[in-house]
Amino acid sequence: MPDLDRDPVPGHAGADLTLTSVTKRFGSFTAVDDLDLVVEQGRFFALLGPSGCGKTTTLRMVAGLEEPTRGTITIAGKDISRLKPYKRPVNTVFQSYALFPHLDIFENVAFGLRRRGVKDVAGQVGRMLELVELGGFGKRRPGQLSGGQQQRVALARALINRPQVLLLDEPLGALDLKLRRQMQIELKRIQTEVGITFVHVTHDQEEAMTMADTIAVMNHGVIEQLGSPGELYDSPATTFVSNFLGQSNLVKAEVVGRDAQDVLVDAHGSRLAAPAVRARRTSGTVWAGVRPEKVHLTGGAGGDGSAPGPGANHLTGGTVSDVSFIGVSTQYLVRMPWGQELTVFEQNSGARDSFRVGDRVDLRWTSEHTFLLDADQDAHAGDESYAALTEGAAT
Amino acid sequence: MSAADTGRRTSRTGYLLLLPGLLWLVVFFLVPTIQLAATSLYDPSGSLDSGYAMTWSFSNYWDALSTFRAPFLRSLLYAAVATVLALVLAYPLAYAIAFKAGRWKNLMLVLVIAPFFTSFLVRTLAWKSILSDNGFVATTLQVLHILGPGGRLLATSVAVVTGLTYNFLPFMVLPLYASLEKIDLRLIEASSDLYADALTSFRKVTLPLSMPGLVAGTLLTFIPAAGDYINAELLGTPRQYMIGNVIDNLFLVQLDYPAAAACSVVLMAAIVVMVLVYVRRAGTEELV
Numbered sequence: 010m011p012d013l014d015r016d017p018v019p020g021h022a023g024a025d026l027t028l029t030s031v032t033k034r035f036g037s038f039t040a041v042d043d044l045d046l047v048v049e050q051g052r053f054f055a056l057l058g059p060s061g062c063g064k065t066t067t068l069r070m071v072a073g074l075e076e077p078t079r080g081t082i083t084i085a086g087k088d089i090s091r092l093k094p095y096k097r098p099v100n101t102v103f104q105s106y107a108l109f110p111h112l113d114i115f116e117n118v119a120f121g122l123r124r125r126g127v128k129d130v131a132g133q134v135g136r137m138l139e140l141v142e143l144g145g146f147g148k149r150r151p152g153q154l155s156g157g158q159q160q161r162v163a164l165a166r167a168l169i170n171r172p173q174v175l176l177l178d179e180p181l182g183a184l185d186l187k188l189r190r191q192m193q194i195e196l197k198r199i200q201t202e203v204g205i206t207f208v209h210v211t212h213d214q215e216e217a218m219t220m221a222d223t224i225a226v227m228n229h230g231v232i233e234q235l236g237s238p239g240e241l242y243d244s245p246a247t248t249f250v251s252n253f254l255g256q257s258n259l260v261k262a263e264v265v266g267r268d269a270q271d272v273l274v275d276a277h278g279s280r281l282a283a284p285a286v287r288a289r290r291t292s293g294t295v296w297a298g299v300r301p302e303k304v305h306l307t308g309g310a311g312g313d314g315s316a317p318g319p320g321a322n323h324l325t326g327g328t329v330s331d332v333s334f335i336g337v338s339t340q341y342l343v344r345m346p347w348g349q350e351l352t353v354f355e356q357n358s359g360a361r362d363s364f365r366v367g368d369r370v371d372l373r374w375t376s377e378h379t380f381l382l383d384a385d386q387d388a389h390a391g392d393e394s395y396a397a398l399t400e401g402a403a404t
Numbered sequence: 405m406s407a408a409d410t411g412r413r414t415s416r417t418g419y420l421l422l423l424p425g426l427l428w429l430v431v432f433f434l435v436p437t438i439q440l441a442a443t444s445l446y447d448p449s450g451s452l453d454s455g456y457a458m459t460w461s462f463s464n465y466w467d468a469l470s471t472f473r474a475p476f477l478r479s480l481l482y483a484a485v486a487t488v489l490a491l492v493l494a495y496p497l498a499y500a501i502a503f504k505a506g507r508w509k510n511l512m513l514v515l516v517i518a519p520f521f522t523s524f525l526v527r528t529l530a531w532k533s534i535l536s537d538n539g540f541v542a543t544t545l546q547v548l549h550i551l552g553p554g555g556r557l558l559a560t561s562v563a564v565v566t567g568l569t570y571n572f573l574p575f576m577v578l579p580l581y582a583s584l585e586k587i588d589l590r591l592i593e594a595s596s597d598l599y600a601d602a603l604t605s606f607r608k609v610t611l612p613l614s615m616p617g618l619v620a621g622t623l624l625t626f627i628p629a630a631g632d633y634i635n636a637e638l639l640g641t642p643r644q645y646m647i648g649n650v651i652d653n654l655f656l657v658q659l660d661y662p663a664a665a666a667c668s669v670v671l672m673a674a675i676v677v678m679v680l681v682y683v684r685r686a687g688t689e690e691l692v
Contacts, residue, residue, distance in 0.1 A: 072597055073596075073597075074593050074596075074597070093596070093601070094593070094596040094597050095596050095597070095598070095599045095600055095601055099597075100597055100598065101593075101594070101597045103590055103593070103594055105588070105590055107588065107590040107591050107593065107594035108594075109591060109594070109595075109609060110591075110613070111609075111612045111613055120595070120598045120600075120608075121598040121599050124598060124599035124600050124604060125599050166598070167597075167598075170598070170599070
């Protein structure tokens with residue numbers, strides 16, 4: 010085992026990365042807008058968002074490749090916002106890898122050590138190449154390596170310098186799906202092993218949820234929500250987060266009351282309950298949301314409008330409009346009486362009935378899986394398939 | 405159709421495509437080169453009127469080298485100095501065009517190429533007036549006491565090297581620009597991310613990656629400069645004559661074909677050897 014698991018910084022705690030009201034403008038375009046962020050030492054932190062949301066700009070400001078228009082960036086309390094990139098205790102794994110084509114793998118990895126005049130370059134590079142499972146590749150040129158191997162060289166080249174923060178800019182973007190999965194696990198393993206803070210920029214929500222222990226969802230230069238993958242998934246704060254991380258059914262509803270822990274709403278004539286802790290809004294018009302895999306279908310009796318049993322939410326009168334068999338699950342589209350199509354994922358465990366297009370169905374789910382969002386927000390914000398669809402229709 | 409058939413077909417097509425170029429090379433390069441080499445070994449006592457006998461007179465080479473040693477060395481020296489000067493001028497220029505010019509990039513490239521729209525001869529003649537004794541360059545330098553009273557620019561080696569540098573500068577700029585322009589700026593970012601300041605990034609990343617252009621540019625400058633005779637003819641005196649002037653004189657004035665041919669072959673061989681050594685030293689095969 011390479012000797013990499015000792016603390017990169019003595020005194021472990023307190024080497025947090027802090028961004029304070031950081032703003033970056035390019036001309037009249039505001040890429041990052043008054044951003045406040047604390048990344049604790051040793052975290053695997055993901056900045057997640059669609060392209061153009063400002064996540065890469067944020068990363069580049071931490072690296073020193075862009076200068077903030079306003080605000081400060083500190084690491085372990087030391088202001089680095091105006092330092093040149095080569096004076097910062099951070100290293101970057103670039104999206105394109107940016108390996109030096111004129112140097113072999115050994116010299117690529119040794120680059121940072123040589124610039125700082127570190128001793129025992131050969132030993133350290135050897136251990137680092139072992140860590141990324143590229144021992145014996147030292148004499149090759151970057152051009153002779155596959156995408157996945159180049160990716161690991163890029164990681165080794167940054168990691169060997171034991172930065173206080175390692176920045177990863179869509180590091181797996183150029184890899185095919187299978188390799189990406191493999192590298193996700195690999196990256197997570199390496200991060201746990203070296204204990205360095207990783208700040209990982211990605212637009213792939215699955216990638217962020219697989220690897221990161223904290224995710225900040227960014228949109229239009231601001232952080233929409235920050236939390237653990239579970240928190241973000243179960244209690245999205247905005248429609249954007251609810252659509253960008255996984256899928257959501259959002260049904261328009263009116264708040265009608267409260268009981269002990271629940272907010273009660275009326276959705277097109279049905280009474281739904283949502284835990285108050287998961288309600289972002291507790292009065293007026295709201296989006297009542299539920300994840301498609303939380304919903305179960307039952308054969309519809311024809312919409313008797315019966316009140317939901319305790320702890321259960323119930324929407325009646327749906328008609329199956331589409332069935333896609335995915336393997337582990339079946340994806341249903343159900344058209345509701347008010348015209349909206351809702352999505353339901355049923356596990357193909359054999360325990361549930363299967364339905365065909367045209368079947369009358371009711372939707373049931375446990376009320377604790379319901380969340381309430383501000384109805385002023387666009388129900389399709391962050392829904393990439395919807396955006397693609399409407400864009401296609403417009404052209 | 406089988407794969408073997410396709411393979412044969414394409415290779416035959418390949419040869420057919422090569423044919424015009426090969427023919428051209430045989431007629432205009434191979435035959436003249438052999439003729440030149442043969443001429444260099446003719447009996448030196450022959451003449452155009454009486455004809456030349458092939459006597460395998462290798463002594464022609466010895467005679468040429470000993471008689472024209474000075475212009476030979478002068479050619480190599482002038483060409484080397486002009487190449488270094490052109491490199492010093494061209495690298496920052498090419499760098500600026502590649503990385504800093506922004507929307508002026510195309511205009512600047514056109515300006516680099518613009519001199520080619522007038523003849524080499526005319527441009528060199530223009531330098532004759534620029535460097536003339538009463539020209540503003542000479543008078544300014546005299547005022548500044550860099551040039552002594554009555555000191556001249558024209559008819560000196562300075563003038564010849566200046567002319568060579570000027571005339572071959574575009575051949576240095578263009579390949580340098582081409583290879584600098586290809587450099588991925590993210591590599592420079594990566595280098596600065598890995599603790600290299602601007603100067604170190606240049607030494608360790610930009611310069612090595614521009615080596616192919618640097619080698620091509622120095623060759624494209626040095627080779628024609630070493631064989632040039634117009635600059636020495638127009639801007640110098642016989643004391644600045646280069647080997648090109650000697651060959652010109654031997655062929656066209658003295659009509660001493662064997663000696664002229666021997667000088668040409670020596671010049672060619674010297675350049676080929678130097679280029680091979682240089683390219684091997686620069687190690688560019690690995691970069692391409």
